[in-house]
Amino acid sequence: MRFTAGVLVGLVALALATALFVYWFDYATGVAEASGLGALGYVFLWLAFGANLLLWTVVGLLRLGEDSVRSLTARRRIGAPERTAVEREPDRVLVGAGGSGPLPDTGEDRPEQPQDTAGNAGADEGAPGPADLSIAVVIPAHNEEPVIEAAIGSALRLFDRWDVYVVSDASSDATAEVAARTGVNVLELLNNRGKAGAIEAVIEEFALTDNHDGVLILDADTELHPSYVEGARRQLADPDVAAVAGFVVSEWKPDERSFVGRLISAYRDRLYFMLQYLMRFGQTWRHANVSFIVPGFASVYRTSALREIDINPEGLVIEDFNMTFEVHHKRLGRISMEPGTKAYSQDPFTLRDYYRQVSRWTLGLWQTIRRHKLWPSSFCAALLLYVLEVVLVSLVLLATVLVGAFVALGTFGGEAVLALPFFEEGFTAVTAFLPLTAVLVGLFVPDYMLTCLMAMVRRRPSYLVYGLFFFPIRIIDAFLALRTIPKAWTARSDGRWASPVRVERT
Structure with a gap:
């Protein structure tokens, strides 16, 4: 029915x-x-x-x-391969009951991890495949007590808890305490630095760019789709890819929202669909590579590129436009986006919060253009x-x-x-x-x-x-x-x- x-x-x-x-x-x-x-x-x-x-x-x-032709050609060349371990299920340990409940903080040290090569059967020895790529999850949060546990839970379904790092940016609520009860790594900042400053602090504190192949930046109001890690690793396995842009989906829970809240969520759903399927999908084609935003809600940066990015320059209200411009300006690689690599984001519930959020986003774009200006490139032509x-x-x-x-x-x-x-x-x-x-x-x-x-x-x-x-x-x-x-x-x-x-x- x-x-x-x-x-x-x-x-x-x-x-x-x-x-x-x-x-x-x-x-x-x-x-x-x-x-x-x-x-x-x-x-x-x-x-x-x-x-x-x-x-x-x-x-x-x-x-x-082109993608359809490449896929068909590859299948005909190698035949129909047996599904790999990565395709069957995530290669990370399931933590807790379903990964969603609080976990006791046992204080145990991180154990030695055997290298998972099941997803690379038949690959050349020493050639890294998607299953070999180590990704750290960074969750910056400021007064996110109501949603932080759900965000951590979605990460724990796909990652080991010692690969998840929460940074509480001088929260005045119980954000840090709730995060600590899940058993993940928690860094609490005593002075409010903003999202970019918090990301910069946790990367430096835990030396994430030295110990991982990629860093996933996950907003505290976002939940990852079960196929997110598989898609992100597959794209990051291409050495030309510097960043994987997450595919945002508006969370649709009408029973939890007022009419205004449902109106905002429905409008955002339409906007995201058009921008991603009808615009960003074309902009992230390997022959174009002109996407001007890697959304900060759930995206992965290759650590070799992240070392070259100025994450927290002075005077910017948000970080994601600037980090994307850094990738293009410094020619660190291309930006990849596939619709299957998606996550669910919670939209504003009131017009006041919507106004403030959009104001921050648009101001962040203009500030980033002011900082980087324009340089001869196809990226700047598309941006203009x-x-x-x-x-x-x-x-x-x-x-x-x-x-x-x-x-x-x-x-x-x-x-x-x-x-x-x-x-x-x-x-x-x-x-x-x-x-x-x-x-x-x-x-x-x-x-x-x-x-x-x-x-x-x-x-x-x-x-x-x-x-x-x-x-x-x-x-x-x-x-x-x-x-x-x-x-x-x-x-x-x-x-x-x-x-x-x-x-x-x-």
């Missing part, structure tokens, strides 16, 4: 998206021709989907085709195209909203509003150029089409309701994208964080 319901939801959402597209495109081009504005309808198409999204979707299709589109689309969206508000005021305000000085003349001129219906249909309908497609892909009919309120969140994003630009050059950040509202995972 669940499968049948999901199929029906998908068909309804697809039919709705198709009907809306036909109606919208016919209306937008009709308005453009009637008003003599020519390509206005196509401008709305660009605003809705974006040139970058269309470009990298095409590149992603090319990558998908993205920045120009973000700024231009944000300006047009905000200007269109202002025009729409002006027209709505004149339409519904009556004679009292039209009698204001110069208002009627301006109203007549604006409505002749861009009527209110054109604004509403031109911008809302294509945005809602994307929501219909997501409802089909995710088989979540509730998205058809939440999607009615997505456009205002896009306006918030556009406002913050522009508002934080001057702050990147006028304000200095110390990287210290204020944790949003957290809900204990069940």
Whole structure:
């Protein structure tokens, strides 16, 4: 019944998206021709989907085709191999009952680990395979008591506890105590250094770049998918890969959220899907390698590259943009991303926390661009195209909203509003150029089409309701994208964080 319901939801959402597209495109081009504005309808198409999204979707299709050919060629060359130990199950010890409950702190020393070569049968002697790669897990946390145990539990299902390192950045709650009860390594900082400073401190304290092949940076509100380690090791086995970008999935637990919380989570799910499948997948193609973000929620850096990265430069509010730019600027290797290497992240529960989080993210991007500037490279060319589109689309969206508000005021305000000085003349001129219906249909309908497609892909009919309120969140994003630009050059950040509202995972 669940499968049948999901199929029906998908068909309804697809039919709705198709009907809306036909109606919208016919209306937008009709308005453009009637008003003599020519390509206005196509401008709305660009605003809705974006040139970058269309470009990298095409590149992603090319990558998908190449990957399919490479996989088929490899299978024909070597035949169908027996599944390796790495493919059968993780090569790490399961710690505790399911890896999710608290473990006693026995104080025992780390035992000598026999090298696992089961996943490399038939490989050349001395050639490291995925199973040989040692990865340390770093979990920076500041006042994350409600969620830290779940994050550690997800790591313990895939790693030995002596490979998991929690750094409590001057937490005022019981974050460090909860982490210590699980038996993992815990470093507690007495002074708040911010996330980047905490990561830098724990790497230095435990000499992680000397004792491991890779370092996984895991946010305290994130849980790893069971296949994460297998995918990360497989990608890191390519010596050209400097960093493995995790694939973020919005945690969908509607029963634990208010309507606003569900709205934010649904919007993020749509945003992450488009950015990762339709944009970042193409940007991380081995022939492109222009991804400008290795998300800090759950990503792996090769330690040889990490030694060259300035993790905590002065004046930045977040670390992940800077670390990614360091990889490109210093030519440390390429960034890899595969959809199977995923983890689940907890989105903000309130609009206040959403506003603060997006403000930090956008400010971090502009600060990183200020620090690194531009240099001759395909990476900077792709970055420049993205920045120009973000700024231009944000300006047009905000200007269109202002025009729409002006027209709505004149339409519904009556004679009292039209009698204001110069208002009627301006109203007549604006409505002749861009009527209110054109604004509403031109911008809302294509945005809602994307929501219909997501409802089909995710088989979540509730998205058809939440999607009615997505456009205002896009306006918030556009406002913050522009508002934080001057702050990147006028304000200095110390990287210290204020944790949003957290809900204990069940």
